[in-house]
């Protein structure tokens with residue numbers, strides 16, 4: 001049976017996911033896809049998990065990523081071709097779920113990810129320019145988005 005090693009699995013997922021950030025911590029490789037983050041894939045020793053990207057603000061108003069897992073596979077037990085098909089399908093599903101969470105700003109009508117809307121359904125630009133809300137949080141969020149590589 002033709003199976004994966006970690007590097008080739010990572011390389012294939014990088015292509016499917018359009019990876020924008022990647023980190024390795026506590027035996028888990030985390031890859032986040034999308035210019036506006038949409039899907040999170042976590043690879044462990046024998047398990048790969050696909051999750052919908054989700055983020056919320058912590059006490060310091062930093063965005064904390066809280067992935068919402070939809071499926072896990074034992075990637076070492078599944079032949080290469082079958083695993084790739086399954087992962088592509090799981091990633092496409094997670095992406096559609098993420099897009100379904102996006103909302104329209106009630107002021108400018110721009111569709112944005114939920115973490116970029118405030119409690120009054122205003123995007124950060126309208127929160128600042130129309131509602132006159134403090135800009136620190138909004139600008140920090142915006143700059144983080146701009147600084148995302150890829």
Ligand SMILES: [Zn+2]
Nearest residue numbers: 105108123126
């Ligand atoms: Zn707006």
